Amino acid sequence: MATIITIPYMVGIVIDRAVDPSNPSIVWTVLGGMVLAGSIQAVGISLRRYFGFKLSYRAEADVRNRIFAHIQRMAFSFHDVTSTGELMARASSDLSQLRLILAMLPITLANIVMFLVVSLVLVVIDPVLGLVASLMVPALLFASARFANRVVGYSFDLQQRLSELSHVVEETVSGIEVVKSYGQEAQQQGKLDHKAEIIYDSAMGMAKERAIHRPLFEIIPALGTVAVLAVGGIRVVDGAVTIGEFVAFTQYLAVMVLPLMITGWFFANLPRSAAAASRIDRLLETAPEIRDPRRPVDLKPGPGEIKMENVSFTYPDGTEVLNGVSLTIPGGTSVGIVGGTGAGKSTLAHLIPRFYDVSDGAILIDGVDVRDVRLDQLRSEVSVVFQETFLFSSTIADNIRVGDPMASDEQVRAAARLARAHDFICAMPEGYDTVVGERGATLSGGQRQRVSLARGVVRDPRVLVLDDATSSVDAVVEAEIQEALRQVMSGRTTVIVAHRTSTLAIVDNVAFIEGGELVAFGPHESLLRDVPRYGEVLAATEEGAGL
Amino acid sequence: MKYMSSAGDYRVEQPGRLIVRAARISHGLRWPFIGALSATVTATLVRLLGPLVVRGGIDEGITLGDKSAILAAAGIYVGLLVVQYFATALSQWSVSYVGERYLVQLRSRVFSRMLRLDMGFFSRSKSGVLVSRMTADIESLQEFASDGAVMALSNLLTVVGVAVAMGLVDLTMALAVFGIVTVLLVVSVIFQRQARKAYDRVREQIGRVLATLQEGITGVRVVQAFTQEGSQASTFGRINEQHFDANMAAARAISWYFPVVAFLRVVAVVSALAIGTSRVIDGTMTIGTLVAFLLYLDWFFQPIINLSNVYNLLQSALAALAKLFGLMDEKVEVDERPGAYDLAEPVRGEVGFTSVEFSYDSDVAVLHDIDIAVAQGERVAIVGETGSGKSTLAKLAMRFYDPSSGRVTIDGVDLKDLTHRSRLEAMALIPQDGFLFSGTLRENLAYAKPGASDDELWEVLSVMGIAQWVRSLPDQLDTEVRERGSRFSAGERQLVALARAFLADPSIIVLDEATSNLDPETEEKVETALATLLAGRTSIVIAHRLRSAERADRVILIDSGAIEADGTHDELIAGSRRYAELVEVWQRGLA
Ligand SMILES: Nc1ncnc2c1ncn2[C@@H]1O[C@H](COP(=O)(O)OP(=O)(O)OP(=O)(O)O)[C@@H](O)[C@H]1O
Ligand SMILES: Nc1ncnc2c1ncn2[C@@H]1O[C@H](COP(=O)(O)OP(=O)(O)OP(=O)(O)O)[C@@H](O)[C@H]1O
Ligand SMILES: [Mg+2]
DSSP, X not given: OHHHHHHXXXXXHHHHHHHSTTSTHHHHHHHHXXXXXXXXXXXXXXXXXXXHHHHHHHHHHHHHHHHHHHHHHSOHHXXXXXXXXHHHHIIIXXXXXXXXXXXXXHHHHHHHHHHHHHHHHHHHHOXXXXXXXXXXXXXXXXXHHHHHHHHHHXXXXXXXXXHHHHHHHHHHHHTHHHHXXXXXXXXXXXXXXXXXXHHHHHXXXXXXXXXXXXXXXXXXXXXXXXXXXXXXXXXXXXXXXXXHHHHHHHHHHHHHHXXXXXXXXXXXXXXXXXXXXXXXXXXXXXXXXXXXXXXXXXXXXXXOOEEEEEEEEEOTTSOEEEEEEEEEEOTTXXXXXXXXXXXXXXXXXXXXXXXXXXXXXXXXXXXXXXGGSOHHHHHHHEEEEXXXXXXOSSBHXXXXXXXXXXXXXXXXXXXXXXXXXXXXXXXXXXXGGOBOOGGGTTSOHHHHHHHHHHHHHSSOOSXXXXXXXXXXXXXXXXXXXXXXXXXXXXXXXXXXXXXXXXXXXXXXXXXXXXTTEEEEEEOHHHHHHHOHHHHHHTTOOHHHHHO | OTTOOOTTOSOTTOHHHHHHHHHHHOOSOXXXXXXXXXXXXXXXXXXXXXXXXXXXXXXIIIXXXXXXXXXXXXXXXXXXXXXXXXXXXXXXXXXXXXXXXXXXXXXXXXXXHHHHSOHHHHHHSOHHHHHXXXXXXXXXXXXXIIIIHHHHHHHXXXXXXXXXXXXXXXXXXXHXXXXXXXXXXXXXXHHHHHHHHHHHHHHHHHHHHHHHHHHHHHTHHHHHHTTOHHHHHHHHHHHHHHHHHHHXXXXXXXXXXXXXXXXXXXXXXXXXXXXXXXXHHHTSSOHHHHHHHHHHHHHHHHHHHHHHHHHHHHHHHHHHHHHHHHHXXXXXXXXXXXXXXXXXXXOOOOEEEEEEEEXXXXXXXXXXXXXXXXXXXXXXXXXXXXXXXXXXXXXXXXXXSOOSEEEEEETTEEGGGBOHHHHHHHEEEEOSSOOOOSXXXXXXXXXXXXXXXXXXXXXXXXXXXXXXXXXXXXXXXXXXXXXXXXXXXXXXHHHHHHHHHHHHOOSEEEEESTTTTSOHHHHHHHHHHHHHHTTTOEEEEEOSOHHHHHHSSEEEEEETTEEEEXXXXXXXXXXXXXXXXXXXXXHHHHO
């Protein structure tokens, strides 16, 4: 930095020698000095930049890792109400905003010191001219801060609107079957055009500010030059400064322009970065609602008895789903959960591995409250096959291995056989290494569901929860799967949400839920006999069953 | 390969072709563009005059001791600056106007083109990639439009202008500077190559980071269910680290280039001074000329640095254009042919498949020898093993794909001869995954019929027997369904998707396992509602349940992509061994 300050000064000395060549040899010394100063300066810039970048990129990568890990730990209830786009923004645009400021920090600090020193040097050379030239510092700082400050609002809007637009595109692509089924391309196009148009408004708002302020960044230094020309010229004529000093002034102005602009930009961006930082901070500070107990109880090996004591559950938005459900599933037995659409079957199933915590009451596995067990232990003992199939866009084998990363190839195949997926997987050109499209798009619905089932049974859990896990497979395959399930079910507790009587025939007991309450619990046949509503929900009335 | 992508015909190496094509897409922007160009040229020319005025001030004023000449020069300079301010502001604004307007047009064009593409295209594209066409790629054009274009033009003009001005002021000194500038150019080109590679890598890596992030968020429930948080985080960490490395490679390139430029600038000043002072001593040059020259020097280096930045922006903009054009050149496999016509009203609703063959990839035939005739008002059930091709059949009926051979018809007219509008008005498909858009329940119900009144919505809801349920929701029709409808249970989502289809009121309806998550009682209600709402309509129902087959007028059994049996339920029991087996399995289940 010191070198930046000395170079214009040396220019001044050289010019003075040119005007008054009494001692020409010094010119060469000074010029040599300038080259030396230039090299030192180059090395300085290089190191400063490199380490500035390194520091800020490192920080960015670390924070991004933390955000990701944190998101992975946040409870279902958080993800229910937080959009993907919002979380993406935290880990991308907010974070870059933060990184920029970090990268600029050392440079800005150095610049501020430089302005002070330069102004001092200028004032020492000539107080009048020094003051005139130094006026440019506040003027340019003010202009660039004002510009950045005005633009911040627009660029924030712009960011917001861009993410809305990307949401429109994302939804259109994900829901393309629906769009095409109803020929609603025009509706989607309308949504997109609207977003594009408001993006245009923000962009033009920004353009206006840019048009007003940007030219100032040239004009202000030029005005500085004019002022130096007028005031300095007169002072040269008066003999107060030498012509060399005069030229040195013009050179100082030239080298300060860029640092001044950057500094102004830095200060104007501070509030925006602070906002981004606080958003990130808020996310990281939000503790997962479901977390490990302070003093975890070890879940000792056991038969897998599940006991629900007076369980009630209400979603955070106030939707009451379960109300005082009490039931005991003896270890090693299987239970079917039956209820109308939206009765709360999935919700009930989700309470066992603590995807949500009960609002009231308690759930115990082998006598231990699930809230007292470490989450990873609990969830490794409870395996869930979700009602909605989600596959990662990787190979089929990888998707099955999500259930148990340690599983051998043989175990993966065994699980696939059990889920009646092995045959169709082998029929694919690349077998288990076939990469399925996003969310498994290149598989048929039933094929996807069977891969997801294989994922659920590849490990050896104490409790297996199947939420309507065969809804999309045909009757023959379903019967085969049920046959296979009989083996799987032995020796573990199995909870099966099902609508089909064929499935209910293989479970030991059925829990029938209606109106948020447990209406009946017992073997399928006895419920059919004793609880008329049960038969109605299954539509297993006389005429139906007779066919 | 039939579905090979035609993207990538355009290379960034053919910038001319790209730019010409980009210009041809625009409309109504010629005059604003010319205006922007003239403002930019004016601003640059005026700027170039500045140092000459300073020279005058020094030589006429300072050297001769004439204060009024100094003030006159200052006055003239201020005047020039006023002109320069307005010209620059105008140029900034008008270039942005042209650029932004253009992007609105481009976005709309690309999206409408994308919407016309067939389902095959969508199933083999990653949604993240398509989203990034419409966002990241267009944003890099946006960056170029708002920053790069003005910079490119004015800096280029400045460099040329300054070179000319320097030459005019003093040729020898100019030549010395040009020598150094040549070095600068070489250095810049080397930097450019390196930086472009580095930035390409950064872009690629950030794409991977974002894709992994997105999947980590959408799949978070599965991750947690199987306690894979740790392994997910370490996978992400690895990808994130590669992004960091890419960033650092770019940082290294930048870290040597700019210091070298700064050093060269000092060398240029030193050489100008070395030559200049000796000539001032000789008396062959005035001090004013030397100062003017030094001022010009500054305007030489900054623009060249700027240009190398702009070149970066330009490269990404061209790369983005190439990708966008690649998307626009994607062949529309399923297109409305010229001369397509509408179905004759009233639409009868007969559906026909004649010797249809189909494959997603050319090597494996998913459907073959399909001959089906569905009569007006008939209700046909399609049954068969998972993966046998039932959904594919439904997709062909909707013309999501065209058959590899054979014909699919409505009322005897080949779908290929029909206008899209007419076909879509006649048919509706309720796909296996009834996708809901984030927004309110009302928006989702009225999706197929924008502007439907609340009364219409309630009517359909009550015929389906779910009005009560909707009334019990906290915000009723205004309930936010959240991403993919995650506010609802799986069955509730299917009910909404069904209601949406009934509201569309088509002549032919295709239900692809649209009730698989419903409990039997609700399913019954929906089926009854279907009969009421679609009385006299043709329906094709894909289902895995006996009851749907029994209720149908006719059942078609598909096996490995071919029709195994076709007839009424009773005929098939008698005539098809496979069907009889299937029914037996069903009945065992019901017992
Ligand atoms: N987009 C696609 N690209 C490539 N192959 C596909 C694609 N969609 C489906 N397939 C394959 O085509 C075959 C038939 O699939 P289809 O979805 O028609 O089956 P389906 O009979 O509807 O099965 P399900 O009862 O499980 O829904 C399957 O083997 C599937 O893997
Ligand atoms: N995240 C949520 N926030 C608020 N309410 C919810 C949420 N998820 C589900 N609900 C509501 O809770 C009720 C029970 O949902 P659940 O998914 O448990 O039903 P289900 O019995 O599994 O139904 P289905 O048979 O359709 O799968 C439904 O009325 C649903 O609308
Ligand atoms: Mg459910």
